[in-house]
Amino acid sequence: MQSQPAQIQDWPLPEVRGKYLRDVALADLCWFRVGGTADVMFMPADVDDLSAFLAALPDEVPLHILGAGSNTLVRDGGVRGVVLRLGAAFGQVTQTSQTHMLAGAATLDVKLARAAADVSLSGLEFYRGIPGAIGGAIAMNAGAYGGETSDVLVEVEALDRAGNKHVFSADDLQLSYRHNGYSEFLVYTGARFEATPGDQPTILAAMEEISAKREQTQPIKSRTGGSTFKNPGGANPQGPKAWKLIDAAGARGLQVGDAQISELHCNFMINHGQASAADLENLGEQVRTLVAQASGEDLHWEIKRIGEAV
Ligand SMILES: Cc1cc2nc3c(=O)[nH]c(=O)nc-3n(C[C@H](O)[C@H](O)[C@H](O)COP(=O)(O)OP(=O)(O)OC[C@H]3O[C@@H](n4cnc5c(N)ncnc54)[C@H](O)[C@@H]3O)c2cc1C
Incomplete structure (x- = not known):
């Protein structure tokens, strides 16, 4: 008989001064507003609490760190183990x-x-x-x-x-x-x-200018994850840009369900409201295929994809 993978219930979690939350809906904490739940979320009280938690947590417990969730796509099946989130x-x-x-x-x-x-x-x-x-x-x-x-x-x-x-x-x-x-x-x-x-x-004027430029060029009021793919040319301003390759491949506005490549900035994906994480990930993979066919470039995800598909 095949043995079942260990579950979070199988591991006693360390005594902490911070907070454990169970079955946390990660969609509420990520910009895309999609994805499943975390088995456990740990919010440490301070650095010493976090240090003691890490020292006592068995090595085999999966551990993921979530920040403001602006570059993360959580898959629909959620994240096993512990998601660490630093608070106030x-x-x-x-x-x-x-x-x-x-x-x-x-x-x-x-x-x-x-x-x-x-x-x-x-x-x-x-x-x-x-x-x-x-x-x-x-x-x-x-x-x-x-x-x-x-x-x-x-x-x-x-x-x-x-x-x-x-x-x-x-x-x-x-x-x-x-x-x-x-x-x-x-x-x-x-x-x-x-x-x-x-x-x-x-x-202050430079910050205002940045803010205004962003409003004009990025769908910042949408459910998005920022740049989906890295520019193949890296930081080199003369190098190939992901958005240009996506545009040239005809993928601007491409849609899978309620997930769409932004018309405003075609290296951004948008969830119009009802998209699943799978819709967004499939959309991204379709774009990669179209770009590879059109230009031979292999786009690499900048967005971090975490968790399990359903
Ligand atoms: C509208 C929009 C515009 C954006 N524009 C830009 C832009 O112009 N330039 C740019 O660079 N990015 C941009 N992004 C992407 C994103 O904001 C950045 O990558 C940002 O730095 C991610 O920070 P986060 O806290 O949201 O990280 P998350 O998405 O929560 O996590 C990203 C990665 O960081 C790791 N991480 C988070 N916190 C810690 C920690 N304390 N210790 C160790 N690892 C940690 C996570 O494990 C994960 O691997 C944009 C995103 C959006 C939604």
Whole structure:
């Protein structure tokens, strides 16, 4: 007889000071608003609570980290094991020196941009245009409008799977275009950023411009996940752009059920309301096929797809 895979009920969860939630609807926590439930969600009280949890959690329990869910497609069957979500205890941002800001990993990128602007620090304006949190920005080397995380990140505070605390320099993470090269499991808990003293009205004007540009060029009020595919040319401005390849392949506006390639920005997928995660994933795969047929380019998903299909 074949043995059943272990279930979450088979593992005693460590004693914690934070919160466990059961059968959490992940659609409520992700921008696409699709996907199944997490068996268990853990929201640690603070870094020490998280460290003790990781130290006691058996290695075989699947563990996934969810930030603001702006780059994540949760499949319809949900996520087995534990989903870790950092809350308010990790959402502080402070100025630590004339040119440095310290942000908890659950701080929204826009909050960091605004806090830097409040103290007239320049260089973090680009975060105004990215709807994720700092942990996700480090994991993805998020960037926009000529700036990216690797340009401004000094060091990160992180925990490994065994709960040990580390401080890594930005170089240790080997960040490149939408990629973090650190290969072992890490939970980022905070990060230090370097900026330069600037003129506050100029900083605020740059943030306003980013905000206005985004409204014009991205479907930011829709249920979306941002750029679906990485640009094959990476950060090279002369390299091939995913949206151009998708457009040339005739996939702008392509639809699967209630999932559609945005007419406004054809590297964005949209859930018009009733799409399933499978509709969105199938749509993305259809686009990859069309682009490969039209141009020979193999598009790679930028969006993280997690969990089980049904
Ligand atoms: C409308 C829209 C516009 C967007 N525009 C841009 C853009 O211009 N530029 C850009 O780069 N991105 C953009 N994105 C994508 C997205 O906002 C970024 O990738 C963002 O950095 C993801 O952060 P998040 O907190 O939402 O991460 P999530 O989607 O929750 O997770 C993404 C990845 O980060 C990991 N992660 C999250 N937190 C942690 C942590 N604390 N420790 C370790 N790993 C962690 C997750 O496990 C996952 O692998 C856009 C998305 C939307 C919806």
